[in-house]
Structures are given as structure tokens and as C-alpha cells.
Amino acid sequence: MASQTKPILHGYFRSSCSWRVRIAFALKGIEFDQVPVNLIKDGGQQLTDQYKVLNPMQQVPAVQIDGITLSQSLAVIQYIEETRPGPRLLPADPKKRAQVRMISDLIASGIQPVQNLYVLQKIGAEKLQWAQHFIQRGFEALEPILKETASKYCVGDEISMADICLVPQVYNAERFKVDVDQFPTIKRLNQTLMKVDAFKVSHPSCQPDTPADICT
Amino acid sequence: MRLSLACLKKPILHGYFRSSCSWRVRIAFALKGIEFDQVPVNLIKDGGQQLTDQYKVLNPMQQVPAVQIDGITLSQSLAVIQYIEETRPGPRLLPADPKKRAQVRMISDLIASGIQPVQNLYVLQKIGAEKLQWAQHFIQRGFEALEPILKETASKYCVGDEISMADICLVPQVYNAERFKVDVDQFPTIKRLNQTLMKVDAFKVSHPSCQPDTPADICT
Numbered sequence: 200m201a202s203q204t205k206p207i208l209h210g211y212f213r214s215s216c217s218w219r220v221r222i223a224f225a226l227k228g229i230e231f232d233q234v235p236v237n238l239i240k241d242g243g244q245q246l247t248d249q250y251k252v253l254n255p256m257q258q259v260p261a262v263q264i265d266g267i268t269l270s271q272s273l274a275v276i277q278y279i280e281e282t283r284p285g286p287r288l289l290p291a292d293p294k295k296r297a298q299v300r301m302i303s304d305l306i307a308s309g310i311q312p313v314q315n316l317y318v319l320q321k322i323g324a325e326k327l328q329w330a331q332h333f334i335q336r337g338f339e340a341l342e343p344i345l346k347e348t349a350s351k352y353c354v355g356d357e358i359s360m361a362d363i364c365l366v367p368q369v370y371n372a373e374r375f376k377v378d379v380d381q382f383p384t385i386k387r388l389n390q391t392l393m394k395v396d397a398f399k400v401s402h403p404s405c406q407p408d409t410p411a412d413i414c415t
Numbered sequence: 416m417r418l419s420l421a422c423l424k425k426p427i428l429h430g431y432f433r434s435s436c437s438w439r440v441r442i443a444f445a446l447k448g449i450e451f452d453q454v455p456v457n458l459i460k461d462g463g464q465q466l467t468d469q470y471k472v473l474n475p476m477q478q479v480p481a482v483q484i485d486g487i488t489l490s491q492s493l494a495v496i497q498y499i500e501e502t503r504p505g506p507r508l509l510p511a512d513p514k515k516r517a518q519v520r521m522i523s524d525l526i527a528s529g530i531q532p533v534q535n536l537y538v539l540q541k542i543g544a545e546k547l548q549w550a551q552h553f554i555q556r557g558f559e560a561l562e563p564i565l566k567e568t569a570s571k572y573c574v575g576d577e578i579s580m581a582d583i584c585l586v587p588q589v590y591n592a593e594r595f596k597v598d599v600d601q602f603p604t605i606k607r608l609n610q611t612l613m614k615v616d617a618f619k620v621s622h623p624s625c626q627p628d629t630p631a632d633i634c635t
Binding site: 254256257258265269270271273274275277281282293294296297298300301303304305307308309311312313318321329332336337340341343344 | 474475476477478485487489490491493494495497498501502513514516517518520521523524525527528529531532533538541549552556557559560561562563564
């Protein structure tokens with residue numbers, strides 16, 4: 200019976216999109232298996248023919264769940280939301296739901312895809328400046344939006360998909376040396392969220408495939 | 416029962432005739448039979464009207480579309496579309512079945528996160544001289560992934576037999592592919608779906624060639 204096998208996440212410890220899915224599983228208390236896909240080793244394990252079957256876009260994550268295979272982290276997260284009990288990942292109110300999706304998409308469409316590994320490999324030598332530029336631009340837009348929508352969390356007082364997207368993007372910002380102190384709301388939200396168990400257990404520093412020199 | 420006066424006003428779409436993201440929202444409004452006003456934001460004129468201080472208030476990301484609806488302002492086309500879905504009656508824009516809904520979102524996000532943002536105006540302006548090859552590369556790559564996915568999920572439309580948000584995302588992306596001279600004949604499922612959808616009224620009335628801000632030499 201497909202629903203009784205644990206979901207399988209094919210991901211990479213440092214992939215922000217994979218981390219989003221790990222957070223969602225943790226928030227819902229769902230046990231899952233991880234199959235690491237190393238984006239660097241062997242020229243990139245996401246480029247193998249076997250992985251292409253799971254995700255023709257040749258990116259992580261891909262999730263096998265309930266007998267189907269899904270890619271695109273926000274599609275996975277909303278599927279989990281709609282099929283599993285537990286704390287809501289999107290608010291009940293339609294306007295707040297729209298704000299959660301707007302913030303999530305600002306990050307998941309507006310920032311991350313333009314600074315992901317594949318794009319940076321194509322940009323070449325100037326990749327650091329490229330990544331910094333797009334993260335900076337995205338956070339400059341996100342800060343005033345969050346100032347309006349946020350209370351304890353990105354939208355109101357409940358953790359949502361917006362928070363799930365924010366924290367990994369802040370991690371990316373720090374990786375690419377964007378100074379997050381410029382964005383006080385983003386900084387505060389990230390600090391609050393990094394105290395929440397689901398965000399801690401799913402952190403890149405402590406995954407099955409985290410290299411030993413990065414593990415904390 | 417308190418009626419919010421804001422809900423009685425027509426939604427306002429701030430967009431651009433040729434913006435694929437704006438087109439997605441126009442299609443959704445048309446499918447739901449929702450009348451709306453359009454305020455054109457010319458992405459080229461005056462250095463780009465999306466870069467003005469007034470527009471920045473509507474959308475700090477300085478992109479189109481932005482939609483004023485029910486007293487709030489939303490950006491991000493798929494957030495707008497799902498808001499319309501959740502608050503307006505009419506044909507479903509996402510299926511009832513959760514697995515099919517997930518497939519609709521997966522296909523929509525493959526396009527709206529995996530392809531379009533990497534070939535939008537802002538990125539192409541930063542790429543500079545090689546922008547055509549850049550856009551072609553990413554659309555080609557995205558369609559090479561989309562074709563086998565759609566082969567599995569599609570019947571009459573992208574997912575099964577009902578029009579969904581996936582179809583709403585597909586057609587404008589095919590338009591972009593053609594603009595950037597990607598040969599869509601390589602992708603028979605994408606081609607067939609696009610042809611079927613372009614016969615549907617909602618996709619026709621919302622087409623870039625016939626919007627209030629379409630330049631006269633493009634109007635058909």
C-alpha cells in the first residue's frame with residue numbers, strides 16, 4: 200500500500216529547495232527517508248539517467264510519496280499540507296494564504312532560481328556578484344512586504360510556507376555574503392525561526408549527506 | 416452580513432501586454448468570468464515604468480503583474496490565481512484530487528520558477544549581448560523536462576481533462592518560446608496542448624496581441 204511506505208526525499212544537504220521540504224516534513228511530524236543526490240560529485244549526480252526519471256528537470260528535490268513522484272518544493276509542501284494532519288502550513292483565511300504564497304513565490308520564483316547552482320555555473324567567473332545582486336534585490340523587495348504582513352512569523356502568528364521558504368534563502372544570502380543586517384524584519388524572523396525544532400533538525404549542517412567538516 | 420465595499424469594486428491588474436506573468440492572470444480572470452480593469456505598465460518606455468516609485472508601492476519587486484483586489488494588493492501571478500480560485504465561483508482552476516492538484520502545481524512551478532524567471536526582461540538585460548542564446552537555452556531545457564512530464568499527466572489538457580493553472584502557465588510560456596525562436600515542434604505534447612488551448616475563448620481574449628496597451632503594429 201503506497202501510503203504506508205515512508206516518503207522518500209531525493210535531495211542535497213545544502214539545497215535550499217530540499218531544505219524547504221525537510222522543514223515541512225518536520226513541522227508535520229512526518230518520518231521520511233533521504234536519498235542524497237550530490238550536486239557536485241561525479242559531475243553532478245542530478246544529471247544521471249536514473250535521476251532524470253525521477254525529475255526530468257534534473258534538479259533537487261524530488262519526492263516519492265503515496266505512489267507518485269513530485270518535483271517542485273512548493274508543490275510537494277502543499278501536497279503534504281492537503282493530505283496530512285498537523286499544524287497548518289497555510290493559513291485558513293484566503294487573503295493570508297495569498298500573502299503566504301506571494302512571499303513564498305517571491306523567494307521560490309523571484310530569487311532562488313536566478314541564483315541556483317545551474318545558473319551560477321553558466322554565469323561563470325562573476326557568479327558571486329550575480330548571486331549577491333539577485334539576493335540583494337529580492338530581499339530589498341521582501342523586507343517592506345514582510346514589515347506589513349509579519350507578526351511573530353512571516354504572515355501573522357503562525358508558521359507557514361512563507362517561513363519555510365525564508366530561512367533557507369537567508370542561509371543562501373549568508374553563503375553569498377549578503378549582509379542580512381540591512382533587512383531587520385528578515386533578520387528577526389530568521390532568528391525566531393532558527394529556534395524552532397523543525398528548522399533546526401532539517402538544517403544543512405546535520406543531514407545524512409553533510410560533509411564531516413561542515414557538521415555541527 | 417457585512418459586505419466589504421472593497422469586494423464590490425472591479426479588480427485592477429497592473430500589467431504589460433507581452434508579460435507572460437500578466438497574461439496568466441488575464442487568463443484566470445477570463446476563465447472565471449471576472450471583469451477587471453487594466454492599468455498598463457510599460458516595461459520598456461521611460462526606462463521601464465515598473466521602476467517608478469509609485470509602482471514600487473504596489474510591488475516592491477518592481478515586476479508585473481500586481482493586482483489590487485478585495486482591498487489588498489497582491490503580486491506573484493500564481494498567488495493571485497490561487498486567491499481567485501479560492502474566493503470566486505466558476506470553473507475550477509485546480510482539480511479536486513490532491514495528487515492532481517500537486518501535478519498542476521508541479522507543472523506550473525516548473526514554468527513559473529524553473530523557466531520564466533531565468534529568461535525574464537530583467538535577467539536578459541543583465542545578460543546583455545548573449546540574451547537570445549541565454550533565453551533559448553533555458554526555455555529549451557525547461558521544455559525538454561516538461562514534455563515527458565506532460566506526456567504522463569495530460570489528457571485533453573495539461574492534467575487530465577479540465578483546464579487548470581498548468582494550462583494557464585503553459586500557453587504564455589509557449590508564446591515566449593516562439594518569441595525567442597525555440598522550435599516547439601520538438602515537443603509534440605506541448606505543441607498539441609497549446610493548439611487546443613489557443614482555441615479556448617479565455618486564452619484568446621487575453622492574448623498579448625489584443626490588449627489595451629498592445630502597440631498598433633502588433634494588434635491583430
